[in-house]
Amino acid sequence: MKLELSRVIQGGARLGxxxxxxxxxxxxxxxxxxxxxxxxxxxxxxxxxxxxxxxILPSVTQVTLSNIAEHQEVLEEFKDGFKKFxxxxxxxxxxxxxxxxxxxxxxxxxxxxxSVWGSGGRIELTASKFMALxxxxxxxxxxxxxxxxxxxxxxxxxxIRKSVDRTLAYLxxxxxxxxxxxxxxxxxxxxxxxxxxxxxxxxxxxxxTAKRPVAGFCLDGLQTGSVDQALxxxxxxxxxxxxxxDKPRLLQGVGRPxxxxxxxxxxxxxxxxxxxFQVTERGCALCFNYDVSPDPERAVLELNEExxxxxxxxxxxxxxxxxxxxxxxxxxxxxxxKRYGDDFKPLVEGCGCYCCRNHQRAYLHHxxxxxxxxxxxxxxxxxxxxYQNFFGAVREALAADKMDLLKRRVLGxxxxxx
Amino acid sequence: xxxxxxxxxxxxTAENSMSMxxxxxxxxxxxxxxxxxCPVTKARACDLTLPHCNVTTPVFMPxxxxxxxxxxxxxxxxxxxxQICLGNTYHLGMRPGPDLIEKAKGLHGFMNWKRNLLTDSxxxxxxxxxxxxxxxxxxxxFKSPYDGKxxxxxxxxxxxxxxxxxxxxxxxLDDVVSSTVKGPRxxxxxxRSIRWLDRCIAANKNPDKQNLFAIIQGGLDAELRxxxxxxxxxxxxxxxxxxxxxxxxxxxDFWRMVTLSTDHLPREKPRYLMGVGYAVDLVVCVALGCDMxxxxxxxxxxxxxxxxxxxxxxxxxxxxxxxxxxxIDPDCNCPTCKRHSRAYLHALFKSDxxxxxHVTIHNIAYQLSLMRSVRQSIIEGRFxxxxxTFMKRMFPSRDDYxxxxxxxxxxxxxxxx
Numbered sequence: 001m002k003l004e005l006s007r008v009i010q011g012g013a014r015l016g017x018x019x020x021x022x023x024x025x026x027x028x029x030x031x032x033x034x035x036x037x038x039x040x041x042x043x044x045x046x047x048x049x050x051x052x053x054x055x056i057l058p059s060v061t062q063v064t065l066s067n068i069a070e071h072q073e074v075l076e077e078f079k080d081g082f083k084k085f086x087x088x089x090x091x092x093x094x095x096x097x098x099x100x101x102x103x104x105x106x107x108x109x110x111x112x113x114x115s116v117w118g119s120g121g122r123i124e125l126t127a128s129k130f131m132a133l134x135x136x137x138x139x140x141x142x143x144x145x146x147x148x149x150x151x152x153x154x155x156x157x158x159x160i161r162k163s164v165d166r167t168l169a170y171l172x173x174x175x176x177x178x179x180x181x182x183x184x185x186x187x188x189x190x191x192x193x194x195x196x197x198x199x200x201x202x203x204x205x206x207x208x209t210a211k212r213p214v215a216g217f218c219l220d221g222l223q224t225g226s227v228d229q230a231l232x233x234x235x236x237x238x239x240x241x242x243x244x245x246d247k248p249r250l251l252q253g254v255g256r257p258x259x260x261x262x263x264x265x266x267x268x269x270x271x272x273x274x275x276x277f278q279v280t281e282r283g284c285a286l287c288f289n290y291d292v293s294p295d296p297e298r299a300v301l302e303l304n305e306e307x308x309x310x311x312x313x314x315x316x317x318x319x320x321x322x323x324x325x326x327x328x329x330x331x332x333x334x335x336x337x338k339r340y341g342d343d344f345k346p347l348v349e350g351c352g353c354y355c356c357r358n359h360q361r362a363y364l365h366h367x368x369x370x371x372x373x374x375x376x377x378x379x380x381x382x383x384x385x386x387y388q389n390f391f392g393a394v395r396e397a398l399a400a401d402k403m404d405l406l407k408r409r410v411l412g413x414x415x416x417x418x
Numbered sequence: 419x420x421x422x423x424x425x426x427x428x429x430x431t432a433e434n435s436m437s438m439x440x441x442x443x444x445x446x447x448x449x450x451x452x453x454x455x456c457p458v459t460k461a462r463a464c465d466l467t468l469p470h471c472n473v474t475t476p477v478f479m480p481x482x483x484x485x486x487x488x489x490x491x492x493x494x495x496x497x498x499x500x501q502i503c504l505g506n507t508y509h510l511g512m513r514p515g516p517d518l519i520e521k522a523k524g525l526h527g528f529m530n531w532k533r534n535l536l537t538d539s540x541x542x543x544x545x546x547x548x549x550x551x552x553x554x555x556x557x558x559x560f561k562s563p564y565d566g567k568x569x570x571x572x573x574x575x576x577x578x579x580x581x582x583x584x585x586x587x588x589x590x591l592d593d594v595v596s597s598t599v600k601g602p603r604x605x606x607x608x609x610r611s612i613r614w615l616d617r618c619i620a621a622n623k624n625p626d627k628q629n630l631f632a633i634i635q636g637g638l639d640a641e642l643r644x645x646x647x648x649x650x651x652x653x654x655x656x657x658x659x660x661x662x663x664x665x666x667x668x669x670x671d672f673w674r675m676v677t678l679s680t681d682h683l684p685r686e687k688p689r690y691l692m693g694v695g696y697a698v699d700l701v702v703c704v705a706l707g708c709d710m711x712x713x714x715x716x717x718x719x720x721x722x723x724x725x726x727x728x729x730x731x732x733x734x735x736x737x738x739x740x741x742x743x744x745x746i747d748p749d750c751n752c753p754t755c756k757r758h759s760r761a762y763l764h765a766l767f768k769s770d771x772x773x774x775x776h777v778t779i780h781n782i783a784y785q786l787s788l789m790r791s792v793r794q795s796i797i798e799g800r801f802x803x804x805x806x807t808f809m810k811r812m813f814p815s816r817d818d819y820x821x822x823x824x825x826x827x828x829x830x831x832x833x834x835x
Contacts, residue, residue, distance in 0.1 A: 039769040040765060043772075045771055087762065358491075366528075
């Protein structure tokens with residue numbers, strides 16, 4: 001794996017490509033980019049047929065131990081790794097500890113163990129069990145075991161320090177096993193940087209983690225709702241100063257478009273792709289504008305302004321410290337709203353996804369009102385597509401020096417074109 | 419393929435007198451071509467040409483009640499080879515309502531389904547779903563479960579909704595009585611269904627685009643059934659359904675009514691047996707002369723993790739499949755079986771709704787594949803052999819063969835060894 005950067009904006013955003021990823025080294029991932037979010041290898045609601053209607057799929061698929069841990073025995077008997085077990089398409093498999101779309105309870109990490117929550121309850125993992133699990137999963141990338149239980153608001157400094165210490169200790173244990181295991185040959189281990197909301201701890205964690213032979217860095221404990229974006233930006237900046245330029249940085253638990261933009265500017269390369277799923281679960285469709293092309297007549301712009309100004313139950317833009325991740329954001333439209341009942345336009349004009357090519361808002365509204373399963377399928381397709389296009393726009397903006405314009409578009413402050 | 423047919427129009431006045439008008443139409447919205455007839459049983463293999471495409475029979479029609487087939491896209495449904503599926507007048511008439519669907523260019527436009535649609539009249543739901551419903555000569559009165567309002571579903575109203583939906587086949591509104599009910603109510607319902615058929619025929623605004631099927635009633639009473647058949651077959655409708663069965667009745671009574679009905683239905687029109695979808699029932703009733711079937715069972719049971727297979731069903735959520743790395747059916751070519759194992763699906767049911775979609779796709783594929791195999795065996799003159807192989811695969815031993823199926827098949831000259 002090699003990170004080739006084509007642009008680095010001083011002390012901040014990077015633009016480039018992660019080359020030579022995956023078992024055969026044939027795949028690549030553009031950065032800034034996001035991963036493909038799955039439940040146990042399945043993109044929520046989708047089968048391979050519906051998934052493959054999405055033309056721009058991330059080449060890295062994320063699975064989580066919270067889904068997988070309880071199936072360790074089955075995977076061990078299967079022997080051929082998770083990708084084969086799940087019938088996955090040709091992709092790079094990244095294994096994280098937790099599911100970014102759900103909050104795990106805190107108070108369970110110990111000096112020797114972390115816990116994940118499966119369908120049957122809590123599963124405790126020592127470093128050796130963690131590594132054994134990963135050997136049966138056979139991912140291409142994985143995050144090291146980590147204590148990230150510092151996200152609640154009143155976490156003490158002492159607790160934060162402990163999480164940094166523990167995470168480094170887990171990392172060293174994992175590295176020992178990793179380097180000895182033939183089964184993990186060619187597999188990339190990402191170190192996890194902790195530190196809660198304490199600058200010094202963030203710097204310490206980053207510095208120490210960077211000393212280890214890791215392939216990349218996961219920035220943990222900053223998920224949406226844990227800190228406001230201003231502080232998050234500061235903390236990320238303090239960490240990235242300590243991290244080598246040529247290794248990717250994956251920010252965990254952050255997916256809202258406004259937060260993504262700020263974090264890209266602070267030096268983040270990769271994001272987990274769970275936000276489209278959350279939007280889908282509340283019956284909403286992403287519709288925010290990300291158009292930075294010179295043509296001001298694009299329908300997406302007009303449409304977006306229309307949705308924004310139409311009121312309904314949207315909340316103020318760039319809402320900081322949004323505790324409830326299930327709350328609707330201003331980047332989406334609520335298709336359950338009566339006004340879409342007889343709206344025969346596609347979700348987003350010009351989107352081009354399977355849903356927008358084949359169906360109308362009125363139909364989606366009907367599916368949601370009648371609680372039909374197809375709603376989730378169609379919304380997931382649209383939301384992933386829209387989100388992926390957004391990341392494309394981020395890269396385009398970085399290449400053409402149009403980040404300010406993009407920010408204005410996404411945050412909706414400009415009603416007229418430039 | 420357009421065919422010139424005599425299009426007989428029947429209208430009824432308040433006194434129930436009939437006047438017959440003969441008119442020649444350039445193209446009928448339904449033509450049936452009998453490709454093969456089984457020399458042993460009453461089975462047929464036909465090509466049924468409907469406005470949106472050809473349908474090969476015998477055919478199983480999946481049910482997409484609310485204008486969607488439970489998590490499956492129209493592309494997936496088309497890829498499975500489905501040529502016709504069902505929508506429901508009662509549900510769609512409530513939400514989103516006929517006016518909106520008309521604005522959306524009919525149910526085809528609304529769900530973006532390019533092949534054929536059949537809509538049920540809403541009659542069955544009125545009785546099965548709703549507590550407070552009252553049947554009068556006018557129609558069925560009931561209380562809407564959504565807003566408590568009182569609604570009257572009359573033959574005219576039902577056909578009006580179905581005209582807005584624009585389905586290729588519409589069902590008459592019939593007076594539906596549970597098959598376990600006995601006594602004078604059954605006869606009353608049978609006669610009323612005939613009167614309602616005439617009102618439906620008169621109310622159909624699109625006879626050149628939408629086919630109205632009659633529904634034979636009469637419960638489990640042979641005389642009532644025969645009387646109904648005699649009357650309804652006098653009306654020149656493009657097809658007939660056999661209704662009032664597939665409820666809780668004894669299977670022994672069920673098959674006798676089916677075969678009695680097909681004995682008295684015209685050969686050159688399709689026979690639709692409503693609400694039948696279990697594999698054994700399908701095979702037997704094809705032998706008894708039925709062409710078309712619908713049932714929620716395959717798609718409903720899929721959502722509970724029950725996969726249909728040639729040897730019965732497989733409950734993929736059960737512990738025994740946790741480490742079973744075979745696909746649901748190693749001989750099945752559906753997208754689910756080509757890619758996923760029982761073990762993966764077993765685990766996936768704990769993580770994501772897509773597990774249901776995988777099994778739904780498989781079950782639809784199973785049903786459609788079964789009907790294709792039946793059809794092929796009829797065309798190749800080996801349907802009785804097919805039946806015997808099918809039964810052997812489905813049941814562990816001869817003792818397990820359902821008695822009613824043995825009797826029904828014997829009645830059409832098929833003995834199971």
